[in-house]
Amino acid sequence: MVHGELGVPGWLESFAHLAEHHDMIVPSLPGFGRSTRPDWIMGIHDLAAWVTWFARDVDLRTPMNVIGCSLGGWVAAEIATVAPQFFNKMVLVGAMGIKPERGEIFDYFLEGGLTGLRRAFHRPEQSSEFMRYWGKEWTAEEADIVEQHREMTCRIAWKPYMHSLTLRHLLPGVVTPTLLVWGREDAIAPLECGELYQRSIPRSRLAVIENCGHMPEMEKPAEFTKLVENFLAA
């Protein structure tokens, strides 16, 4: 699992479900969580390379399955464009990387951290995961982590904002079977981005989850897990 710009607040329900049948590995990317931040990391390709180093360092067997969420989906897609042997199957969830033609990717940096987190959920108060991790008043440490993640995201995705000008042209060369999972009500990366991904990756399918925002892995864990399990088992 390659997480996104909002980080991984804990061992999510969906991780626990998936871990019943798979080895579930969720590294904190450089600059996120407690991972250190090398100052030389400036772009998405640096994170992509790091993910492959991580896999080597912990002896993960390739090809492996990957779930990439949001910014992490963009990282996974970039790996797939240059290292077709790396992934067995790829799940991209609300992935960044492609600029929508009609809508816009939500600009986290014109709003505060809590606004972005709330907007990533269709109904934050009804999501037990949102409420558990972000729903109460934050401690100073929790506020610091949110700012840390925002700063790291700036280093990677400031401009062009949250997209690559060339990824769309590289994706037709991706051979990895890909499941795209999107919340219909994704108010961060519009559903249109999922459609553009699906049109660009040859062996891909788009699954839309109803009443769901930008983070199906947190907001709809049961549906999300089922979609991923079925895809991996097929």
Next chain:
Amino acid sequence: MARKFFFFSEMGYNAYPLEALEQYGYSALLFPNSIFDPDKARDLWQMFLREHEYASEMGFDGSVCNEHHNNVLSMQESVNISAAVISQRIKGTIALIGNPLPIHDNPVRVAEEIAMLDLISGGRIISGFVRGTGIEQLSTNANPAYNRERFEEAFALIKKTWTVPGPFRWEGKHYHLRVVNPWQLPLQKPHPPIWAAGILSPETIRWAARQRITYLVLGSALDATATCRDIYHEAAKEDGWAPTPEHLGYLIHTCVLDTDEEAYEMGRHHYGGASVIGRSGGVAASALTAGTGSAGATGGGPHPEWMAPPGYMSKQAKTGNMARERRMSEGSYDAATRAGLIVTGSPKTIIQKFKHIIDRTDPGYLTFWAREGKKPHEATMRGIELLGTEVIPALQEHQSALVTGKEVTPWPQ
């Protein structure tokens, strides 16, 4: 060097309707520019430039110009253009406070423009360099996470452009130029005096001390300014040298009129705080207060993230002592005047207050921020006249208690 007295105004677009502020809750960044009226701006420019000219006529040693973007706070979206125009209207020094370096992808262009200013003005330029506020980063799309790195690299490149013969190549981390070889180089050698300016960031102060350049404190309250001076002196001592008063500049909201009472009331135009709408790094005021200025406006309100986008402010700057002092000065107008954030009075009162200020901080450059917000032109001109003809002459010979060891002039009650 004798103490220098300068005149400053943000030259803000003060013709915005307050109802628009009430509606949006902020007056910067996303405040729509459909509200901007070019006819009003044209007239404001003429008024503001006349005020600078009058300050020169009244004996001020120079004028100060600034730069902001997407903000009613200041119409100076190019400090170099302001300086160019003002240099032709006044006799003295023109201090740019300054060029926000991180917002430029080509720092050599900045070096070229300052060189032109220095040549055209006959060597009267002081070149201040700043990081720009969060709003400058967002409005120019300069990555805030790299703000300090970009500032330091641009600074190094500009200094090299001025002092090392071209052509040379610069392949840095943030800036890449294959042929640096401008045919405009500054008149002053090795280059115009360089200033750093800031709103209470300890890192910037220490950096300025290591560069041995003047640090200009931008409109902070008196205690905070004294703290800035201490930080600068400590950093200089660690670096093995002793600063002179010329290493400190102090920009301070000043409203002088014939009586204390008139000046106090008119001083409200300098004040932009304590509005229920809040302050988003720009000018924001409720129709309930007459305050339309910037004093006390340090980024509270509905979008504090605009003044501090990710990575822009260190944790120390956000939460340390100086942040506390900044917040303390964001109280009422009265609290702001008591903290020395806005200094008002008759000439006699102002002279005593500034003797106190000089006694406590000994700034080599004292800049009177003597026009702000919707303050009427007549009151501004009267204030400039009183400053030039009565206050500055009285302060010219005043030596700081920090130098003489005498008792600090008491703040008038």
